[in-house]
Amino acid sequence: MLDCVIIGGGPSGLNGSLVLARANKNIILFDEDKPRNAVTHESHGFITRDGIKPSEFKRIAKEELMKYPNCKIVNERVMHIKKEKQSFTIYIKTGKVYKSRKVILSTGLIDVLPSIHGMSDFYGTSLFSCPFCDGWELKDLPLVLIAENAGAFHKVKLLYNWSKDLVVCTNGKRVFSQEQRDLLAKKKIKLIEDEIMVLQGEKGQLKTIRFKNGTQIERKGGFVTAGLKQASSLAMTMGCKQHKNGGIETDSFGRTNIEGVYASGDISLSAPSQVINAASEGSIVAMGVIHDLVREDF
Structure with a gap:
């Protein structure tokens, strides 16, 4: 049984994974590797990383995550998530099935030009x-x-x-x-x-x-001025509430209305879509997950 799965390998999912890994939690980051910023040549506004290529940012992030044996990265698409009494069953495209206590959705948005x-x-x-x-x-x-x-x-x-x-x-x-x-x-x-x-x-x-x-x-x-839509339907099919602007409704630690399901990054549409904002939300939401796990276990 995993402590948490993170779905989406953008800045939010990556930073959330780092915080969870450093908290000694057994986690998997599912990353389909189809980033919203694939057309972007440089990312700006993140101190120490100003002007970095998004692909290089991701390479460095994954390299850092691989230092933690309790963190695994799986480059596959999550097709369905089923909520059980005390856990979740995660079905991926290859047919494999995983069990996890918590789920963080960091699936991001798609630009509609x-x-x-x-x-x-x-x-x-x-x-x-x-x-x-x-x-x-x-x-x-x-x-x-x-x-x-x-x-x-x-x-x-x-x-x-x-x-x-x-x-x-x-x-x-x-x-x-x-x-x-x-x-x-x-x-x-x-x-x-x-x-x-x-x-x-x-x-x-x-x-x-x-x-x-x-x-x-x-x-x-x-x-x-591009329109925005959810990159994945997972949040909707699980019954997560949405704001009028299309973002997923959460509390200050990313908790959705579905117990054990959290949302972080652009998916919530709570802050301007920048790398630094997404990474920050990933860290905060991961802390929320850790608080909940610790409270349940203690």
Whole structure:
């Protein structure tokens, strides 16, 4: 019987595994190795790891975990989790079955990008979603914000911190109030509400945005407001409650409404999606698991 299984090998699952391993708990980290940041060349904002490649971050993390004999890493997909009276049965894709007292879901999110031709050619290279992660590298450049929802105005204000040469494209949507339009004009931020036909450039570097009305603009990079959805259905099939924003509802130590099931990292949508935030949540949730195990055993 395992003390805990962690499902998802992102920063949250990795850091949670480290805390659990160091607490002398027998654990398995299940990692399908399909990270959300696979298209990202560098991760930023994590002290001592600023600018690191996500793949290198993961390699170092797994290397550190392998120092602990009570921690095992299994590169397989978890297909189903069945709750028993005092434990959980975990079924993985190969057909193997594991038993565990606790489960941490760190399965993360998936970006849902606007349906624009050429978007995938530049996302993660010169088009990004988080200015805190990538704003410095694009500061003072001619930028575009592609946003189709009501959060566009907040994103504009954020991006103005890094570059004043900003064009906002809504891809045919009308998402700004007249008051917001007036403020954009006052700040000399151009607003284009025409539908985008295609994004063009070379080797991942955005150069031109062509619109269906025949016009075009030149930009050197920018940001896009992506939608988010759960990367795994495990939390939902287990009956975990969700917030209105789609995140998994938890207490301050990651406990869900299902006893023995915890959620950490981006899955809860409780903090901005950054490596350092996810890793921090993984540590806190792992401590919550340890507190519960110790209380039960003592």
